[in-house]
Amino acid sequence: MERLPRGRHGLSRQFVAENQRERLLAALAECLHERGYEKTTVAAIGKRAAVSKSDFYKHFESKEACFYAAYDDAVERVRDCLREAREQRRAWEARVLDALEALLDLLAADPGLSRLLLVEGLRAGRGVYDRYQDALQSFVPYLREGAPAPPDGAPPPAETDEAVVGGVASLLARRALAGELERLPEFLPQIGEFVLTPYLGVAEARRIISER
Amino acid sequence: MDAIADLTAEYGYEATKIGDIVKRAGVARKTLYDNFEGKEDVFLAAFDGAVEDVTGRVEAACEGAGDGWEERLQAGLSAFLDYVAEEPATARMCMVEAMSATPAATRRYEDALQRFVAMTKATAPHYEQLPETIEETLVGGVAWIVHQKLRRHEAERVGELLDELERFVLGPYRGMAAAK
Numbered sequence: 001m002e003r004l005p006r007g008r009h010g011l012s013r014q015f016v017a018e019n020q021r022e023r024l025l026a027a028l029a030e031c032l033h034e035r036g037y038e039k040t041t042v043a044a045i046g047k048r049a050a051v052s053k054s055d056f057y058k059h060f061e062s063k064e065a066c067f068y069a070a071y072d073d074a075v076e077r078v079r080d081c082l083r084e085a086r087e088q089r090r091a092w093e094a095r096v097l098d099a100l101e102a103l104l105d106l107l108a109a110d111p112g113l114s115r116l117l118l119v120e121g122l123r124a125g126r127g128v129y130d131r132y133q134d135a136l137q138s139f140v141p142y143l144r145e146g147a148p149a150p151p152d153g154a155p156p157p158a159e160t161d162e163a164v165v166g167g168v169a170s171l172l173a174r175r176a177l178a179g180e181l182e183r184l185p186e187f188l189p190q191i192g193e194f195v196l197t198p199y200l201g202v203a204e205a206r207r208i209i210s211e212r
Numbered sequence: 213m214d215a216i217a218d219l220t221a222e223y224g225y226e227a228t229k230i231g232d233i234v235k236r237a238g239v240a241r242k243t244l245y246d247n248f249e250g251k252e253d254v255f256l257a258a259f260d261g262a263v264e265d266v267t268g269r270v271e272a273a274c275e276g277a278g279d280g281w282e283e284r285l286q287a288g289l290s291a292f293l294d295y296v297a298e299e300p301a302t303a304r305m306c307m308v309e310a311m312s313a314t315p316a317a318t319r320r321y322e323d324a325l326q327r328f329v330a331m332t333k334a335t336a337p338h339y340e341q342l343p344e345t346i347e348e349t350l351v352g353g354v355a356w357i358v359h360q361k362l363r364r365h366e367a368e369r370v371g372e373l374l375d376e377l378e379r380f381v382l383g384p385y386r387g388m389a390a391a392k
Contacts, residue, residue: 036315122311122312122318123312123314123315123318126224126226126312128312129311129312133363136356156376156379156380157376159357159373159376160376160379160380162356162357162360163353163354163356163357163377163380164353165356166352166353166355166356166357166359166360167348167349167350167351167352167353167356168349168352169352169356170325170348170349170351170352170353170355170356171345171348171349171352173322174322174325174348174352177318177319177322187345189343190343190344190345190346191343191345191349193342193343193346194343194345194346194349194350194384197383197384197387198379198380198383201383201387202342202383202384202387202388202391203387203391206341
């Protein structure tokens with residue numbers, strides 16, 4: 001992200017502040033990617049963002065606070081992407097697969113975001129880890145909404161939805177750790193089949209995926 | 213090592229200090245440092261011990277359940293849930309604390325999940341049509357649900373999940389078997 005020109009530039013104070021905040025968040029993600037959470041210092045973030053230490057503290061109380069803000073922003077980006085698919089008034093299975101596809105594309109296209117969410121998020125201590133958990137839980141209703149019952153009768157119990165979301169997250173985290181983020185879109189058929197199977201049965205899930 | 217499981221279960225990894233561990237274990241600080249490099253080392257050793265313990269139990273249960281893959285998977289799943297219910301502090305240390313304790317602990321957690329993935333692959337029937345990653349997602353899903361129970365301090369109720377998780381895990385294989 002470009003730093004703003006020095007001196008008198010006629011830019012509003014609010015614009016400068018927002019620009020600084022965004023630069024700090026972007027710099028944090030880059031530092032994390034390069035050196036991990038422990039070794040990322042306020043000084044390093046500030047240097048990369050070309051923001052002075054005193055300006056850093058105008059935006060964030062601490063490194064943790066900056067990290068939480070970056071994390072929350074990243075979660076919101078994922079939420080926006082899932083919401084968009086949900087708002088297309090299509091059949092449940094098409095919506096779910098659209099959301100999954102959009103998610104995999106987003107994560108593959110932005111490795112900084114993915115690492116922040118899936119790798120560093122798990123390593124940076126309790127506060128972030130709780131955010132990760134809460135974010136995943138908040139995605140569960142997207143799956144549950146309008147989900148059909150499987151052909152053999154009773155709808156899957158509520159915890160199945162959680163297991164499906166958790167299973168997908170676990171796979172994504174493992175791929176992120178293994179540095180295979182750019183390959184994520186290739187996993188759409190596999191992950192899609194896993195997600196649809198508890199609701200539609202494996203035969204129907206396979207049919208839908210193969211026709212997509 | 214029991215001490216670190218109890219303490220991290222109660223207070224979390226970050227808040228647990230070496231001083232607390234030696235006090236709870238009733239050993240001298242020097243004894244701890246003769247055996248371990250520090251807190252992380254104690255944690256990882258306890259983690260490894262627990263993983264050996266639980267994988268041993270799960271393997272034994274599968275072995276004892278006969279030749280059918282359904283019975284073997286059911287027995288393995290059931291043995292895993294029993295372990296969690298019997299050893300809630302250890303389970304919490306391994307499944308909740310490990311994920312946010314240190315980078316090395318996160319790695320160990322991933323490696324442990326991989327062992328369960330390998331066991332599931334070895335036990336479940338192989339269908340070429342099923343996704344290659346099916347076991348990874350199934351194991352990840354089971355771990356997640358159990359993890360949620362542990363996070364809410366409901367380890368004793370984990371047995372209630374058996375039927376549902378059985379359906380979740382066996383479903384794809386049963387579906388393929390029925391389609392044959």
